[in-house]
Amino acid sequence: MSDDRPVPVIIDCDTGVDDALALLFAVRHPGLDLRAVTCVAGNTDVAGVVRNTLTVLEIAGAGDVPVARGAERPLIEPARSARHVHGEDGMGDIPGLPAPARAAADVDAVTLLRREILASPRPVTLIPTAPLTNIALLLRTHPEVTRNIERIVFMGGAVATGNATPVAEFNVWHDPEAAAILLTAGVPITMYGLDVFQRVTVPGADVRRLRASAEPGARLAGDLLAHRPSAPEPDGDDPRGGLGDAGAVCAVADPAGLTTAALPVEVSLAPGPARGQTVVDRRPRPGEDELHHGTRDRHLVDVALEVDVERYVKLYLAVVEGRRP
Structure with a gap:
Protein backbone atom coordinates (compact mmCIF):
# COMPACT_ATOMS: atom_id res chain seq x y z
CA MET A 1 0.00 0.00 0.00
CA SER A 2 1.37 3.40 -0.99
CA ASP A 3 -0.09 5.31 1.96
CA ASP A 4 -1.98 4.78 5.20
CA ARG A 5 -5.46 5.19 3.72
CA PRO A 6 -7.55 2.01 3.47
CA VAL A 7 -7.70 0.42 0.01
CA PRO A 8 -11.24 0.59 -1.40
CA VAL A 9 -12.28 -2.92 -2.41
CA ILE A 10 -15.37 -4.62 -3.82
CA ILE A 11 -15.79 -8.39 -3.58
CA ASP A 12 -17.79 -10.34 -6.15
CA CYS A 13 -18.48 -13.79 -4.68
CA ASP A 14 -20.49 -17.00 -4.71
CA THR A 15 -20.46 -17.36 -0.95
CA GLY A 16 -19.54 -20.79 -0.03
CA VAL A 17 -17.13 -21.74 2.68
CA ASP A 18 -13.98 -19.95 1.56
CA ASP A 19 -15.77 -16.87 0.18
CA ALA A 20 -17.18 -16.51 3.70
CA LEU A 21 -13.64 -16.67 5.10
CA ALA A 22 -12.67 -13.94 2.63
CA LEU A 23 -15.55 -11.71 3.70
CA LEU A 24 -14.71 -12.08 7.39
CA PHE A 25 -11.15 -10.96 6.68
CA ALA A 26 -12.11 -8.08 4.37
CA VAL A 27 -14.53 -6.61 6.89
CA ARG A 28 -12.03 -6.73 9.73
CA HIS A 29 -8.76 -5.69 8.09
CA PRO A 30 -8.11 -2.01 8.95
CA GLY A 31 -6.32 -1.45 5.66
CA LEU A 32 -9.31 -2.45 3.53
CA ASP A 33 -12.46 -0.42 2.90
CA LEU A 34 -15.12 -2.91 1.79
CA ARG A 35 -17.49 -0.77 -0.28
CA ALA A 36 -19.86 -3.43 -1.63
CA VAL A 37 -20.36 -7.14 -2.20
CA THR A 38 -22.01 -8.60 -5.28
CA CYS A 39 -23.30 -12.14 -5.63
CA VAL A 40 -23.29 -14.66 -8.46
CA ALA A 41 -24.30 -18.30 -8.85
CA GLY A 42 -21.44 -20.73 -8.39
CA ASN A 43 -20.86 -22.71 -5.21
CA THR A 44 -24.61 -22.62 -4.69
CA ASP A 45 -27.58 -20.90 -6.35
CA VAL A 46 -27.59 -17.11 -6.35
CA ALA A 47 -30.41 -16.81 -3.79
CA GLY A 48 -28.36 -18.93 -1.39
CA VAL A 49 -25.28 -16.84 -2.14
CA VAL A 50 -27.14 -13.66 -1.21
CA ARG A 51 -28.42 -15.21 2.02
CA ASN A 52 -25.00 -16.53 2.99
CA THR A 53 -23.30 -13.24 2.18
CA LEU A 54 -25.69 -11.19 4.30
CA THR A 55 -25.35 -13.63 7.21
CA VAL A 56 -21.54 -13.54 7.13
CA LEU A 57 -21.40 -9.75 6.90
CA GLU A 58 -23.72 -9.41 9.89
CA ILE A 59 -21.68 -11.85 11.98
CA ALA A 60 -18.50 -10.00 10.96
CA GLY A 61 -19.95 -6.66 12.06
CA ALA A 62 -19.87 -5.12 8.59
CA GLY A 63 -22.63 -2.57 9.16
CA ASP A 64 -24.50 -1.45 6.06
CA VAL A 65 -22.13 -2.65 3.32
CA PRO A 66 -24.47 -2.97 0.30
CA VAL A 67 -25.06 -6.42 -1.16
CA ALA A 68 -26.62 -7.09 -4.56
CA ARG A 69 -27.89 -10.15 -6.38
CA GLY A 70 -26.31 -10.88 -9.74
CA ALA A 71 -26.31 -13.52 -12.45
CA GLU A 72 -28.11 -16.77 -11.70
CA ARG A 73 -26.28 -18.68 -14.45
CA PRO A 74 -23.19 -18.32 -16.68
CA LEU A 75 -23.29 -16.46 -19.99
CA ILE A 76 -23.71 -19.67 -22.01
CA GLU A 77 -23.53 -22.75 -19.79
CA PRO A 78 -26.20 -23.87 -17.31
CA ALA A 79 -25.46 -23.25 -13.63
CA ARG A 80 -23.47 -26.08 -12.02
CA SER A 81 -23.07 -25.80 -8.26
CA ALA A 82 -20.36 -27.13 -5.96
CA ARG A 83 -22.64 -28.25 -3.13
CA HIS A 84 -20.71 -31.51 -2.89
CA VAL A 85 -17.82 -29.37 -1.58
CA HIS A 86 -19.61 -26.55 0.22
CA GLY A 87 -22.67 -28.33 1.60
CA GLU A 88 -26.32 -28.05 0.69
CA ASP A 89 -26.51 -24.46 1.98
CA GLY A 90 -23.11 -23.50 0.54
CA MET A 91 -21.77 -22.79 4.03
CA GLY A 92 -20.78 -26.27 5.10
CA ASP A 93 -24.23 -26.93 6.62
CA ILE A 94 -22.98 -25.41 9.88
CA PRO A 95 -25.83 -25.75 12.39
CA GLY A 96 -27.36 -22.68 13.99
CA LEU A 97 -26.38 -20.02 11.45
CA PRO A 98 -28.85 -17.14 11.79
CA ALA A 99 -30.98 -15.90 8.94
CA PRO A 100 -29.89 -12.42 7.84
CA ALA A 101 -31.75 -9.51 9.39
CA ARG A 102 -31.51 -7.28 6.32
CA ALA A 103 -32.20 -7.71 2.64
CA ALA A 104 -30.08 -7.20 -0.45
CA ALA A 105 -30.06 -3.85 -2.23
CA ASP A 106 -32.90 -3.04 -4.60
CA VAL A 107 -30.52 -2.89 -7.56
CA ASP A 108 -28.82 -5.70 -9.46
CA ALA A 109 -25.14 -6.55 -9.09
CA VAL A 110 -23.97 -4.85 -12.28
CA THR A 111 -25.75 -1.63 -11.33
CA LEU A 112 -24.25 -1.71 -7.83
CA LEU A 113 -20.77 -2.43 -9.18
CA ARG A 114 -20.96 0.51 -11.58
CA ARG A 115 -22.33 2.84 -8.92
CA GLU A 116 -19.77 2.00 -6.26
CA ILE A 117 -16.77 1.93 -8.60
CA LEU A 118 -17.54 5.32 -10.12
CA ALA A 119 -18.49 6.86 -6.76
CA SER A 120 -15.28 5.84 -5.02
CA PRO A 121 -12.96 8.79 -4.34
CA ARG A 122 -9.99 6.51 -5.08
CA PRO A 123 -9.59 3.77 -7.67
CA VAL A 124 -11.13 0.50 -6.50
CA THR A 125 -9.50 -2.91 -6.28
CA LEU A 126 -12.02 -5.48 -7.49
CA ILE A 127 -11.72 -8.96 -5.95
CA PRO A 128 -13.81 -11.61 -7.74
CA THR A 129 -13.71 -14.93 -5.85
CA ALA A 130 -16.37 -16.59 -8.00
CA PRO A 131 -17.32 -17.32 -11.59
CA LEU A 132 -16.78 -14.08 -13.50
CA THR A 133 -20.25 -13.63 -15.00
CA ASN A 134 -21.07 -10.40 -13.15
CA ILE A 135 -17.69 -8.92 -14.01
CA ALA A 136 -18.03 -9.76 -17.71
CA LEU A 137 -21.51 -8.20 -17.82
CA LEU A 138 -20.16 -5.09 -16.09
CA LEU A 139 -17.22 -4.69 -18.46
CA ARG A 140 -19.36 -5.17 -21.55
CA THR A 141 -22.24 -2.97 -20.34
CA HIS A 142 -20.29 -0.20 -18.61
CA PRO A 143 -16.70 -0.13 -19.92
CA GLU A 144 -16.28 3.35 -18.43
CA VAL A 145 -15.80 1.78 -14.99
CA THR A 146 -12.25 0.80 -15.88
CA ARG A 147 -11.11 4.39 -15.39
CA ASN A 148 -11.66 3.97 -11.63
CA ILE A 149 -10.42 0.39 -11.19
CA GLU A 150 -6.90 0.16 -9.75
CA ARG A 151 -6.55 -3.60 -10.25
CA ILE A 152 -8.60 -6.79 -10.50
CA VAL A 153 -7.33 -9.59 -8.25
CA PHE A 154 -9.34 -12.68 -9.14
CA MET A 155 -9.36 -16.13 -7.60
CA GLY A 156 -9.43 -18.44 -10.54
CA GLY A 157 -7.45 -20.40 -13.04
CA ALA A 158 -4.39 -22.58 -12.69
CA VAL A 159 -0.96 -22.78 -14.23
CA ALA A 160 -0.67 -26.50 -13.58
CA THR A 161 -3.52 -28.74 -12.41
CA GLY A 162 -7.24 -27.93 -12.33
CA ASN A 163 -9.94 -29.10 -9.96
CA ALA A 164 -13.15 -28.99 -12.04
CA THR A 165 -11.28 -30.89 -14.77
CA PRO A 166 -7.68 -32.07 -14.97
CA VAL A 167 -6.71 -28.66 -16.37
CA ALA A 168 -9.54 -26.22 -15.48
CA GLU A 169 -10.23 -24.50 -12.16
CA PHE A 170 -13.89 -24.26 -11.06
CA ASN A 171 -14.50 -20.50 -11.31
CA VAL A 172 -13.11 -20.24 -14.83
CA TRP A 173 -14.62 -23.58 -15.92
CA HIS A 174 -18.05 -22.46 -14.67
CA ASP A 175 -18.06 -19.51 -17.11
CA PRO A 176 -15.09 -19.58 -19.49
CA GLU A 177 -16.47 -16.86 -21.76
CA ALA A 178 -16.76 -14.50 -18.81
CA ALA A 179 -13.16 -15.21 -17.81
CA ALA A 180 -12.03 -14.50 -21.37
CA ILE A 181 -13.82 -11.14 -21.25
CA LEU A 182 -12.10 -10.31 -17.96
CA LEU A 183 -8.72 -10.59 -19.67
CA THR A 184 -9.72 -7.74 -22.01
CA ALA A 185 -10.53 -5.36 -19.14
CA GLY A 186 -7.61 -3.06 -19.88
CA VAL A 187 -6.60 -2.75 -16.22
CA PRO A 188 -3.88 -4.57 -14.25
CA ILE A 189 -4.99 -8.12 -13.37
CA THR A 190 -3.61 -10.57 -10.82
CA MET A 191 -4.53 -14.24 -11.15
CA TYR A 192 -4.61 -15.93 -7.74
CA GLY A 193 -4.97 -19.47 -9.02
CA LEU A 194 -4.97 -22.99 -7.66
CA ASP A 195 -1.17 -23.07 -7.66
CA VAL A 196 -1.15 -20.86 -4.54
CA PHE A 197 -4.78 -21.26 -3.46
CA GLN A 198 -4.29 -24.87 -2.37
CA ARG A 199 -1.14 -24.22 -0.36
CA VAL A 200 -2.39 -21.75 2.27
CA THR A 201 -3.74 -23.89 5.10
CA VAL A 202 -4.36 -23.10 8.76
CA PRO A 203 -2.97 -25.62 11.27
CA GLY A 222 -13.05 -21.84 12.79
CA ASP A 223 -16.19 -23.74 11.82
CA LEU A 224 -15.68 -22.87 8.16
CA LEU A 225 -12.03 -23.91 8.23
CA ALA A 226 -12.99 -27.22 9.86
CA HIS A 227 -15.45 -28.03 7.07
CA ARG A 228 -13.82 -30.84 5.11
CA PRO A 229 -16.26 -32.94 3.08
CA SER A 230 -13.85 -35.88 2.93
CA ALA A 231 -13.48 -36.08 6.72
CA PRO A 232 -15.56 -38.71 8.55
CA GLU A 233 -16.56 -36.11 11.16
CA PRO A 234 -16.11 -32.32 11.44
CA ASP A 235 -12.94 -32.47 13.53
CA GLY A 236 -11.34 -35.68 12.29
CA ASP A 237 -7.81 -36.20 13.55
CA ASP A 238 -6.56 -32.82 12.34
CA PRO A 239 -9.03 -30.07 11.43
CA ARG A 240 -6.47 -28.25 9.24
CA GLY A 241 -8.36 -26.00 6.84
CA GLY A 242 -7.56 -24.04 3.70
CA LEU A 243 -8.01 -20.27 3.46
CA GLY A 244 -8.95 -20.67 -0.20
CA ASP A 245 -10.51 -17.47 -1.54
CA ALA A 246 -9.42 -15.56 1.55
CA GLY A 247 -5.85 -15.82 0.30
CA ALA A 248 -6.73 -13.54 -2.60
CA VAL A 249 -7.91 -10.87 -0.16
CA CYS A 250 -4.74 -11.36 1.90
CA ALA A 251 -2.82 -10.68 -1.31
CA VAL A 252 -4.57 -7.31 -1.66
CA ALA A 253 -3.92 -6.39 1.96
CA ASP A 254 -0.31 -7.62 1.86
CA PRO A 255 0.90 -8.04 -1.74
CA ALA A 256 4.49 -8.69 -0.61
CA GLY A 257 3.45 -12.20 0.44
CA LEU A 258 2.78 -13.17 -3.17
CA THR A 259 5.31 -13.81 -5.94
CA THR A 260 3.92 -13.13 -9.41
CA ALA A 261 5.18 -13.06 -12.98
CA ALA A 262 3.69 -11.09 -15.88
CA LEU A 263 2.73 -13.83 -18.32
CA PRO A 264 0.44 -14.19 -21.33
CA VAL A 265 -2.83 -15.92 -20.37
CA GLU A 266 -5.75 -17.04 -22.49
CA VAL A 267 -8.82 -19.12 -21.73
CA SER A 268 -9.62 -22.24 -23.70
CA LEU A 269 -13.19 -21.87 -25.01
CA ALA A 270 -13.51 -24.81 -27.37
CA PRO A 271 -15.66 -27.79 -26.35
CA GLY A 272 -13.80 -30.76 -25.00
CA PRO A 273 -11.50 -31.70 -22.14
CA ALA A 274 -9.52 -28.43 -22.16
CA ARG A 275 -12.54 -26.08 -21.98
CA GLY A 276 -12.03 -23.57 -19.18
CA GLN A 277 -8.28 -24.05 -18.95
CA THR A 278 -6.21 -20.94 -18.32
CA VAL A 279 -3.35 -21.40 -20.76
CA VAL A 280 -0.37 -19.65 -19.15
CA ASP A 281 2.68 -19.22 -21.37
CA ARG A 282 5.85 -19.59 -19.29
CA ARG A 283 8.18 -20.17 -22.24
CA PRO A 284 11.23 -17.90 -22.48
CA ARG A 285 10.84 -17.47 -26.26
CA PRO A 286 8.22 -18.00 -29.00
CA GLY A 287 7.71 -21.50 -30.34
CA GLU A 288 7.08 -22.96 -33.75
CA ASP A 289 3.37 -22.08 -33.70
CA GLU A 290 4.13 -18.37 -33.35
CA LEU A 291 6.98 -18.54 -35.87
CA HIS A 292 4.75 -20.13 -38.51
CA HIS A 293 1.43 -18.44 -37.80
CA GLY A 294 2.28 -15.22 -35.96
CA THR A 295 1.66 -14.21 -32.35
CA ARG A 296 -1.96 -14.13 -31.20
CA ASP A 297 -3.32 -11.18 -29.22
CA ARG A 298 -2.79 -12.51 -25.71
CA HIS A 299 -3.07 -10.54 -22.50
CA LEU A 300 -0.38 -10.17 -19.85
CA VAL A 301 -1.54 -11.10 -16.36
CA ASP A 302 0.35 -11.03 -13.06
CA VAL A 303 0.14 -14.75 -12.34
CA ALA A 304 0.70 -15.89 -8.74
CA LEU A 305 3.41 -18.55 -8.69
CA GLU A 306 4.56 -18.61 -5.05
CA VAL A 307 2.99 -17.61 -1.73
CA ASP A 308 4.40 -17.05 1.75
CA VAL A 309 2.05 -19.45 3.52
CA GLU A 310 3.08 -18.66 7.09
CA ARG A 311 2.83 -14.92 6.47
CA TYR A 312 -0.74 -15.12 5.17
CA VAL A 313 -1.89 -17.56 7.85
CA LYS A 314 -0.53 -15.28 10.60
CA LEU A 315 -2.12 -12.26 8.92
CA TYR A 316 -5.50 -13.95 8.57
CA LEU A 317 -5.61 -15.18 12.16
CA ALA A 318 -4.56 -11.82 13.58
CA VAL A 319 -7.22 -9.93 11.64
CA VAL A 320 -10.10 -12.32 12.27
CA GLU A 321 -9.27 -12.59 15.97
CA GLY A 322 -9.09 -8.82 16.33
CA ARG A 323 -5.36 -8.56 16.89
CA ARG A 324 -3.14 -6.00 15.19
CA PRO A 325 -1.99 -7.39 11.80
Whole structure:
Protein backbone atom coordinates (compact mmCIF):
# COMPACT_ATOMS: atom_id res chain seq x y z
CA MET A 1 0.00 0.00 0.00
CA SER A 2 1.37 3.40 -0.99
CA ASP A 3 -0.09 5.31 1.96
CA ASP A 4 -1.98 4.78 5.20
CA ARG A 5 -5.46 5.19 3.72
CA PRO A 6 -7.55 2.01 3.47
CA VAL A 7 -7.70 0.42 0.01
CA PRO A 8 -11.24 0.59 -1.40
CA VAL A 9 -12.28 -2.92 -2.41
CA ILE A 10 -15.37 -4.62 -3.82
CA ILE A 11 -15.79 -8.39 -3.58
CA ASP A 12 -17.79 -10.34 -6.15
CA CYS A 13 -18.48 -13.79 -4.68
CA ASP A 14 -20.49 -17.00 -4.71
CA THR A 15 -20.46 -17.36 -0.95
CA GLY A 16 -19.54 -20.79 -0.03
CA VAL A 17 -17.13 -21.74 2.68
CA ASP A 18 -13.98 -19.95 1.56
CA ASP A 19 -15.77 -16.87 0.18
CA ALA A 20 -17.18 -16.51 3.70
CA LEU A 21 -13.64 -16.67 5.10
CA ALA A 22 -12.67 -13.94 2.63
CA LEU A 23 -15.55 -11.71 3.70
CA LEU A 24 -14.71 -12.08 7.39
CA PHE A 25 -11.15 -10.96 6.68
CA ALA A 26 -12.11 -8.08 4.37
CA VAL A 27 -14.53 -6.61 6.89
CA ARG A 28 -12.03 -6.73 9.73
CA HIS A 29 -8.76 -5.69 8.09
CA PRO A 30 -8.11 -2.01 8.95
CA GLY A 31 -6.32 -1.45 5.66
CA LEU A 32 -9.31 -2.45 3.53
CA ASP A 33 -12.46 -0.42 2.90
CA LEU A 34 -15.12 -2.91 1.79
CA ARG A 35 -17.49 -0.77 -0.28
CA ALA A 36 -19.86 -3.43 -1.63
CA VAL A 37 -20.36 -7.14 -2.20
CA THR A 38 -22.01 -8.60 -5.28
CA CYS A 39 -23.30 -12.14 -5.63
CA VAL A 40 -23.29 -14.66 -8.46
CA ALA A 41 -24.30 -18.30 -8.85
CA GLY A 42 -21.44 -20.73 -8.39
CA ASN A 43 -20.86 -22.71 -5.21
CA THR A 44 -24.61 -22.62 -4.69
CA ASP A 45 -27.58 -20.90 -6.35
CA VAL A 46 -27.59 -17.11 -6.35
CA ALA A 47 -30.41 -16.81 -3.79
CA GLY A 48 -28.36 -18.93 -1.39
CA VAL A 49 -25.28 -16.84 -2.14
CA VAL A 50 -27.14 -13.66 -1.21
CA ARG A 51 -28.42 -15.21 2.02
CA ASN A 52 -25.00 -16.53 2.99
CA THR A 53 -23.30 -13.24 2.18
CA LEU A 54 -25.69 -11.19 4.30
CA THR A 55 -25.35 -13.63 7.21
CA VAL A 56 -21.54 -13.54 7.13
CA LEU A 57 -21.40 -9.75 6.90
CA GLU A 58 -23.72 -9.41 9.89
CA ILE A 59 -21.68 -11.85 11.98
CA ALA A 60 -18.50 -10.00 10.96
CA GLY A 61 -19.95 -6.66 12.06
CA ALA A 62 -19.87 -5.12 8.59
CA GLY A 63 -22.63 -2.57 9.16
CA ASP A 64 -24.50 -1.45 6.06
CA VAL A 65 -22.13 -2.65 3.32
CA PRO A 66 -24.47 -2.97 0.30
CA VAL A 67 -25.06 -6.42 -1.16
CA ALA A 68 -26.62 -7.09 -4.56
CA ARG A 69 -27.89 -10.15 -6.38
CA GLY A 70 -26.31 -10.88 -9.74
CA ALA A 71 -26.31 -13.52 -12.45
CA GLU A 72 -28.11 -16.77 -11.70
CA ARG A 73 -26.28 -18.68 -14.45
CA PRO A 74 -23.19 -18.32 -16.68
CA LEU A 75 -23.29 -16.46 -19.99
CA ILE A 76 -23.71 -19.67 -22.01
CA GLU A 77 -23.53 -22.75 -19.79
CA PRO A 78 -26.20 -23.87 -17.31
CA ALA A 79 -25.46 -23.25 -13.63
CA ARG A 80 -23.47 -26.08 -12.02
CA SER A 81 -23.07 -25.80 -8.26
CA ALA A 82 -20.36 -27.13 -5.96
CA ARG A 83 -22.64 -28.25 -3.13
CA HIS A 84 -20.71 -31.51 -2.89
CA VAL A 85 -17.82 -29.37 -1.58
CA HIS A 86 -19.61 -26.55 0.22
CA GLY A 87 -22.67 -28.33 1.60
CA GLU A 88 -26.32 -28.05 0.69
CA ASP A 89 -26.51 -24.46 1.98
CA GLY A 90 -23.11 -23.50 0.54
CA MET A 91 -21.77 -22.79 4.03
CA GLY A 92 -20.78 -26.27 5.10
CA ASP A 93 -24.23 -26.93 6.62
CA ILE A 94 -22.98 -25.41 9.88
CA PRO A 95 -25.83 -25.75 12.39
CA GLY A 96 -27.36 -22.68 13.99
CA LEU A 97 -26.38 -20.02 11.45
CA PRO A 98 -28.85 -17.14 11.79
CA ALA A 99 -30.98 -15.90 8.94
CA PRO A 100 -29.89 -12.42 7.84
CA ALA A 101 -31.75 -9.51 9.39
CA ARG A 102 -31.51 -7.28 6.32
CA ALA A 103 -32.20 -7.71 2.64
CA ALA A 104 -30.08 -7.20 -0.45
CA ALA A 105 -30.06 -3.85 -2.23
CA ASP A 106 -32.90 -3.04 -4.60
CA VAL A 107 -30.52 -2.89 -7.56
CA ASP A 108 -28.82 -5.70 -9.46
CA ALA A 109 -25.14 -6.55 -9.09
CA VAL A 110 -23.97 -4.85 -12.28
CA THR A 111 -25.75 -1.63 -11.33
CA LEU A 112 -24.25 -1.71 -7.83
CA LEU A 113 -20.77 -2.43 -9.18
CA ARG A 114 -20.96 0.51 -11.58
CA ARG A 115 -22.33 2.84 -8.92
CA GLU A 116 -19.77 2.00 -6.26
CA ILE A 117 -16.77 1.93 -8.60
CA LEU A 118 -17.54 5.32 -10.12
CA ALA A 119 -18.49 6.86 -6.76
CA SER A 120 -15.28 5.84 -5.02
CA PRO A 121 -12.96 8.79 -4.34
CA ARG A 122 -9.99 6.51 -5.08
CA PRO A 123 -9.59 3.77 -7.67
CA VAL A 124 -11.13 0.50 -6.50
CA THR A 125 -9.50 -2.91 -6.28
CA LEU A 126 -12.02 -5.48 -7.49
CA ILE A 127 -11.72 -8.96 -5.95
CA PRO A 128 -13.81 -11.61 -7.74
CA THR A 129 -13.71 -14.93 -5.85
CA ALA A 130 -16.37 -16.59 -8.00
CA PRO A 131 -17.32 -17.32 -11.59
CA LEU A 132 -16.78 -14.08 -13.50
CA THR A 133 -20.25 -13.63 -15.00
CA ASN A 134 -21.07 -10.40 -13.15
CA ILE A 135 -17.69 -8.92 -14.01
CA ALA A 136 -18.03 -9.76 -17.71
CA LEU A 137 -21.51 -8.20 -17.82
CA LEU A 138 -20.16 -5.09 -16.09
CA LEU A 139 -17.22 -4.69 -18.46
CA ARG A 140 -19.36 -5.17 -21.55
CA THR A 141 -22.24 -2.97 -20.34
CA HIS A 142 -20.29 -0.20 -18.61
CA PRO A 143 -16.70 -0.13 -19.92
CA GLU A 144 -16.28 3.35 -18.43
CA VAL A 145 -15.80 1.78 -14.99
CA THR A 146 -12.25 0.80 -15.88
CA ARG A 147 -11.11 4.39 -15.39
CA ASN A 148 -11.66 3.97 -11.63
CA ILE A 149 -10.42 0.39 -11.19
CA GLU A 150 -6.90 0.16 -9.75
CA ARG A 151 -6.55 -3.60 -10.25
CA ILE A 152 -8.60 -6.79 -10.50
CA VAL A 153 -7.33 -9.59 -8.25
CA PHE A 154 -9.34 -12.68 -9.14
CA MET A 155 -9.36 -16.13 -7.60
CA GLY A 156 -9.43 -18.44 -10.54
CA GLY A 157 -7.45 -20.40 -13.04
CA ALA A 158 -4.39 -22.58 -12.69
CA VAL A 159 -0.96 -22.78 -14.23
CA ALA A 160 -0.67 -26.50 -13.58
CA THR A 161 -3.52 -28.74 -12.41
CA GLY A 162 -7.24 -27.93 -12.33
CA ASN A 163 -9.94 -29.10 -9.96
CA ALA A 164 -13.15 -28.99 -12.04
CA THR A 165 -11.28 -30.89 -14.77
CA PRO A 166 -7.68 -32.07 -14.97
CA VAL A 167 -6.71 -28.66 -16.37
CA ALA A 168 -9.54 -26.22 -15.48
CA GLU A 169 -10.23 -24.50 -12.16
CA PHE A 170 -13.89 -24.26 -11.06
CA ASN A 171 -14.50 -20.50 -11.31
CA VAL A 172 -13.11 -20.24 -14.83
CA TRP A 173 -14.62 -23.58 -15.92
CA HIS A 174 -18.05 -22.46 -14.67
CA ASP A 175 -18.06 -19.51 -17.11
CA PRO A 176 -15.09 -19.58 -19.49
CA GLU A 177 -16.47 -16.86 -21.76
CA ALA A 178 -16.76 -14.50 -18.81
CA ALA A 179 -13.16 -15.21 -17.81
CA ALA A 180 -12.03 -14.50 -21.37
CA ILE A 181 -13.82 -11.14 -21.25
CA LEU A 182 -12.10 -10.31 -17.96
CA LEU A 183 -8.72 -10.59 -19.67
CA THR A 184 -9.72 -7.74 -22.01
CA ALA A 185 -10.53 -5.36 -19.14
CA GLY A 186 -7.61 -3.06 -19.88
CA VAL A 187 -6.60 -2.75 -16.22
CA PRO A 188 -3.88 -4.57 -14.25
CA ILE A 189 -4.99 -8.12 -13.37
CA THR A 190 -3.61 -10.57 -10.82
CA MET A 191 -4.53 -14.24 -11.15
CA TYR A 192 -4.61 -15.93 -7.74
CA GLY A 193 -4.97 -19.47 -9.02
CA LEU A 194 -4.97 -22.99 -7.66
CA ASP A 195 -1.17 -23.07 -7.66
CA VAL A 196 -1.15 -20.86 -4.54
CA PHE A 197 -4.78 -21.26 -3.46
CA GLN A 198 -4.29 -24.87 -2.37
CA ARG A 199 -1.14 -24.22 -0.36
CA VAL A 200 -2.39 -21.75 2.27
CA THR A 201 -3.74 -23.89 5.10
CA VAL A 202 -4.36 -23.10 8.76
CA PRO A 203 -2.97 -25.62 11.27
CA GLY A 204 -5.45 -27.71 13.27
CA ALA A 205 -4.47 -26.13 16.60
CA ASP A 206 -5.42 -22.69 15.29
CA VAL A 207 -8.69 -24.00 13.87
CA ARG A 208 -9.58 -25.51 17.27
CA ARG A 209 -8.80 -22.21 19.00
CA LEU A 210 -11.05 -20.31 16.60
CA ARG A 211 -13.88 -22.79 17.08
CA ALA A 212 -13.67 -22.33 20.85
CA SER A 213 -13.78 -18.53 20.63
CA ALA A 214 -16.60 -16.63 22.30
CA GLU A 215 -16.50 -14.04 19.49
CA PRO A 216 -18.98 -14.99 16.75
CA GLY A 217 -16.85 -14.03 13.76
CA ALA A 218 -13.76 -15.88 14.94
CA ARG A 219 -15.88 -18.89 15.83
CA LEU A 220 -17.50 -18.89 12.40
CA ALA A 221 -14.05 -18.77 10.78
CA GLY A 222 -13.05 -21.84 12.79
CA ASP A 223 -16.19 -23.74 11.82
CA LEU A 224 -15.68 -22.87 8.16
CA LEU A 225 -12.03 -23.91 8.23
CA ALA A 226 -12.99 -27.22 9.86
CA HIS A 227 -15.45 -28.03 7.07
CA ARG A 228 -13.82 -30.84 5.11
CA PRO A 229 -16.26 -32.94 3.08
CA SER A 230 -13.85 -35.88 2.93
CA ALA A 231 -13.48 -36.08 6.72
CA PRO A 232 -15.56 -38.71 8.55
CA GLU A 233 -16.56 -36.11 11.16
CA PRO A 234 -16.11 -32.32 11.44
CA ASP A 235 -12.94 -32.47 13.53
CA GLY A 236 -11.34 -35.68 12.29
CA ASP A 237 -7.81 -36.20 13.55
CA ASP A 238 -6.56 -32.82 12.34
CA PRO A 239 -9.03 -30.07 11.43
CA ARG A 240 -6.47 -28.25 9.24
CA GLY A 241 -8.36 -26.00 6.84
CA GLY A 242 -7.56 -24.04 3.70
CA LEU A 243 -8.01 -20.27 3.46
CA GLY A 244 -8.95 -20.67 -0.20
CA ASP A 245 -10.51 -17.47 -1.54
CA ALA A 246 -9.42 -15.56 1.55
CA GLY A 247 -5.85 -15.82 0.30
CA ALA A 248 -6.73 -13.54 -2.60
CA VAL A 249 -7.91 -10.87 -0.16
CA CYS A 250 -4.74 -11.36 1.90
CA ALA A 251 -2.82 -10.68 -1.31
CA VAL A 252 -4.57 -7.31 -1.66
CA ALA A 253 -3.92 -6.39 1.96
CA ASP A 254 -0.31 -7.62 1.86
CA PRO A 255 0.90 -8.04 -1.74
CA ALA A 256 4.49 -8.69 -0.61
CA GLY A 257 3.45 -12.20 0.44
CA LEU A 258 2.78 -13.17 -3.17
CA THR A 259 5.31 -13.81 -5.94
CA THR A 260 3.92 -13.13 -9.41
CA ALA A 261 5.18 -13.06 -12.98
CA ALA A 262 3.69 -11.09 -15.88
CA LEU A 263 2.73 -13.83 -18.32
CA PRO A 264 0.44 -14.19 -21.33
CA VAL A 265 -2.83 -15.92 -20.37
CA GLU A 266 -5.75 -17.04 -22.49
CA VAL A 267 -8.82 -19.12 -21.73
CA SER A 268 -9.62 -22.24 -23.70
CA LEU A 269 -13.19 -21.87 -25.01
CA ALA A 270 -13.51 -24.81 -27.37
CA PRO A 271 -15.66 -27.79 -26.35
CA GLY A 272 -13.80 -30.76 -25.00
CA PRO A 273 -11.50 -31.70 -22.14
CA ALA A 274 -9.52 -28.43 -22.16
CA ARG A 275 -12.54 -26.08 -21.98
CA GLY A 276 -12.03 -23.57 -19.18
CA GLN A 277 -8.28 -24.05 -18.95
CA THR A 278 -6.21 -20.94 -18.32
CA VAL A 279 -3.35 -21.40 -20.76
CA VAL A 280 -0.37 -19.65 -19.15
CA ASP A 281 2.68 -19.22 -21.37
CA ARG A 282 5.85 -19.59 -19.29
CA ARG A 283 8.18 -20.17 -22.24
CA PRO A 284 11.23 -17.90 -22.48
CA ARG A 285 10.84 -17.47 -26.26
CA PRO A 286 8.22 -18.00 -29.00
CA GLY A 287 7.71 -21.50 -30.34
CA GLU A 288 7.08 -22.96 -33.75
CA ASP A 289 3.37 -22.08 -33.70
CA GLU A 290 4.13 -18.37 -33.35
CA LEU A 291 6.98 -18.54 -35.87
CA HIS A 292 4.75 -20.13 -38.51
CA HIS A 293 1.43 -18.44 -37.80
CA GLY A 294 2.28 -15.22 -35.96
CA THR A 295 1.66 -14.21 -32.35
CA ARG A 296 -1.96 -14.13 -31.20
CA ASP A 297 -3.32 -11.18 -29.22
CA ARG A 298 -2.79 -12.51 -25.71
CA HIS A 299 -3.07 -10.54 -22.50
CA LEU A 300 -0.38 -10.17 -19.85
CA VAL A 301 -1.54 -11.10 -16.36
CA ASP A 302 0.35 -11.03 -13.06
CA VAL A 303 0.14 -14.75 -12.34
CA ALA A 304 0.70 -15.89 -8.74
CA LEU A 305 3.41 -18.55 -8.69
CA GLU A 306 4.56 -18.61 -5.05
CA VAL A 307 2.99 -17.61 -1.73
CA ASP A 308 4.40 -17.05 1.75
CA VAL A 309 2.05 -19.45 3.52
CA GLU A 310 3.08 -18.66 7.09
CA ARG A 311 2.83 -14.92 6.47
CA TYR A 312 -0.74 -15.12 5.17
CA VAL A 313 -1.89 -17.56 7.85
CA LYS A 314 -0.53 -15.28 10.60
CA LEU A 315 -2.12 -12.26 8.92
CA TYR A 316 -5.50 -13.95 8.57
CA LEU A 317 -5.61 -15.18 12.16
CA ALA A 318 -4.56 -11.82 13.58
CA VAL A 319 -7.22 -9.93 11.64
CA VAL A 320 -10.10 -12.32 12.27
CA GLU A 321 -9.27 -12.59 15.97
CA GLY A 322 -9.09 -8.82 16.33
CA ARG A 323 -5.36 -8.56 16.89
CA ARG A 324 -3.14 -6.00 15.19
CA PRO A 325 -1.99 -7.39 11.80
